Amino acid sequence: xxxxxxxxxxxxxxxxxxxxxxxxxxxxxxxxxxxxxxxxxxxxxxxxxxxxxxxxxxxxxxxxxxxxxxxxxxxxxxxxxxxxxxxxxxxxxxxxxxxxxxxxxxxxxxxxxxxxxxxxxxxxxxxxxxxxxxxxxxxxxxxxxxxxxxxxxxxxxxxxxxxxxxxxxxxxxxxxxxxxxxxxxxxxxxxxxxxxxxxxxxxxxxxxxxxxxxxxxxxxxxxxxxxxxxxxxxxxxxxxxxxxxxxxxxxxxxxxxxxxxxxxxxxxxxxxxxxxxxxxxxxxxxxxxxxxxxxxxxxxxxxxxxxxxxxxxxxxxxxxxxxxxxxxxxxxxxxxx
Numbered sequence: 001x002x003x004x005x006x007x008x009x010x011x012x013x014x015x016x017x018x019x020x021x022x023x024x025x026x027x028x029x030x031x032x033x034x035x036x037x038x039x040x041x042x043x044x045x046x047x048x049x050x051x052x053x054x055x056x057x058x059x060x061x062x063x064x065x066x067x068x069x070x071x072x073x074x075x076x077x078x079x080x081x082x083x084x085x086x087x088x089x090x091x092x093x094x095x096x097x098x099x100x101x102x103x104x105x106x107x108x109x110x111x112x113x114x115x116x117x118x119x120x121x122x123x124x125x126x127x128x129x130x131x132x133x134x135x136x137x138x139x140x141x142x143x144x145x146x147x148x149x150x151x152x153x154x155x156x157x158x159x160x161x162x163x164x165x166x167x168x169x170x171x172x173x174x175x176x177x178x179x180x181x182x183x184x185x186x187x188x189x190x191x192x193x194x195x196x197x198x199x200x201x202x203x204x205x206x207x208x209x210x211x212x213x214x215x216x217x218x219x220x221x222x223x224x225x226x227x228x229x230x231x232x233x234x235x236x237x238x239x240x241x242x243x244x245x246x247x248x249x250x251x252x253x254x255x256x257x258x259x260x261x262x263x264x265x266x267x268x269x270x271x272x273x274x275x276x277x278x279x280x281x282x283x284x285x286x287x288x289x290x291x292x293x294x295x296x297x298x299x300x301x302x303x304x305x306x307x308x309x310x311x312x313x314x315x316x317x318x319x320x321x322x323x324x325x326x327x328x329x330x331x332x333x334x335x336x337x
Contacts, residue, residue: 037334038290038299039095040308041068041082042325048082048098049308049324051299053292056310056320062098065091070112071330075119079137080332083110083124090124090135095334105142107133112196114157114164116179123164123177125152132166132177144182148175154197154208158221167194167208174208174217176224186224190217195245196288200271201253209244211261216244218274228274230258237263246288250313251295257311259286259300266300268316278316282309290331301328 035054042049046068050060065084073080073095082091083106090106090113093099107126110133114123121143124133132152134144149168156165157179164177172194176186191213198207205227206219218228232242243261249271250256258267262285268278283302286309290299297319298311308328310320 036293036336038292038308039071039073039080039332039334040299040301040324040328041071041330043067043069043303043327043329045325045327046084047325049328051308051322051324053297056322058322058324060098061325062093064093064100065089065103069329070110071332072113072115073332073334074115074137075117077334080334081113081115081122081137083113083330085109085111085127090122092137102140104135104137104140105133106135107131107142107145111153112155114155116157116164117159117161121179123155123157123166123179125155125166127151127153127169130168132164132175134182146177146182146184148184149173149187153195156197156199156206158199159203163199163221165197165199165206165208167197169193169195169211172210172213174206174219188219188224188226191215196247198247198249200249200256207247207256209247209258211243211245214239214242214244216247216256216258216269230269230274230276232258232260232267232276234260234263234265234279237265245286248289248291248298257289257298257313259289261285261287262304264302266298266311280311280316280318282311282318283307283321287329288331290333292333293335299331301331303327303329 035052038051040049048062052059065087067086070083080093080095089103109128110124122135132146148166149171151169152166154167166175191210193212195211196209216230220227241263247258256269256271266280284305285303287301300309308322
C-alpha cells in the first residue's frame with residue numbers, strides 16, 4: 001500500500017518489476033507517473049512527507065539526515081537538495097526512488113539555500129559559521145565561502161544570476177553578493193531576525209521577512225534602497241505572535257502569501273500596493289509554503305500541529321488539513337511529467 005509505513009523483512013521476488021528499498025523500517029516505493037507532488041521536510045522525524053496534489057494525501061515517507069529544513073529541486077527536477085542541518089550536510093536525493101545519492105560539503109548547520117540559474121552553483125546559508133558557502137553540485141566541491149553576518153538563514157539568487165543575498169538573523173541585515181567575484185557589494189539593514197528572502201518582479205525587487213520585527217522590507221534592487229515596509233495586524237492576536245517567515249507569490253507577482261508563524265495565519269498582500277488584503281487561518285506555527293502547478297492551491301507547513309493546510313487561492317480559504325511528520329518546515333513543488 002502506498003503511504004503506509006511498515007516493517008518488512010524481505011524484498012519482492014526478483015522479476016516482479018517492483019523494487020522496494022528498506023531504510024530504517026520505511027518502505028520507499030519508486031514514484032510512478034501520475035499527479036504532481038509537494039515535498040515537505042519534517043524536522044523532528046528526520047523525514048520527508050510526499051503529498052499527491054490530486055488526492056491530497058501523503059503517498060511516501062522518505063528518511064533523511066538529521067533535522068531536515070530547507071528543500072529545493074534542481075531546475076530540471078532530476079535531483080532534490082535537502083538541508084540536513086544537524087548532519088551538517090546538504091543531501092542530494094533521487095526524487096523517483098527516494099534514495100540519497102550523496103552529500104555535498106555544505107559547511108556547518110545549513111538551513112536555507114538557493115540554486116543559481118545555471119543549475120550548478122548552490123548558495124548555502126550556514127547559521128553556525130556566519131558564512132555563505134558556494135558549492136559546485138557537479139564536482140561536489142566548495143568553490144567559495146563568503147563571510148556574512150551572524151546567524152545567516154535566508155538565501156536568494158536573482159533571476160539573472162548576478163546577485164545573491166543572504167539574510168543574517170542576529171546582525172539584522174541583508175548581505176548582497178556579486179556572484180561573479182564573490183564580493184560583498186552592500187549590507188542593508190532590515191528589522192529584527194530576518195528569515196526569508198526572494199527576488200520578485202523579474203528581479204527588480206527583493207523582499208525580506210523579519211520574524212521578530214513583524215515586517216517585510218521591500219528593496220529596489222537597482223539602488224538597494226528600501227522601497228516599502230509591510231506590517232501586519234490581526235484582531236485579538238498579540239503583535240508578538242505575528243511573525244512573518246516564508247512567503248510565495250502568484251505567477252503574475254500580483255499577490256504575496258505570507259506565513260505569519262505562531263499567529264497561525266497567512267497574510268494575503270497586494271504586491272503592487274503593499275497593502276494587506278486578507279488573512280487566512282491555517283495550522284499552528286506556519287513556516288513555509290508551496291504552490292501546486294497551476295498555483296490554484298497553496299500548501300503550508302504547520303510546525304507545531306504537525307500538518308499541512310491546503311488553501312484555495314482564489315477563494316482565500318483553507319480546504320483541508322493533511323497530517324505529516326513532526327514539525328514540518330520546508331516545502332517544494334515537484335511535477336511528475
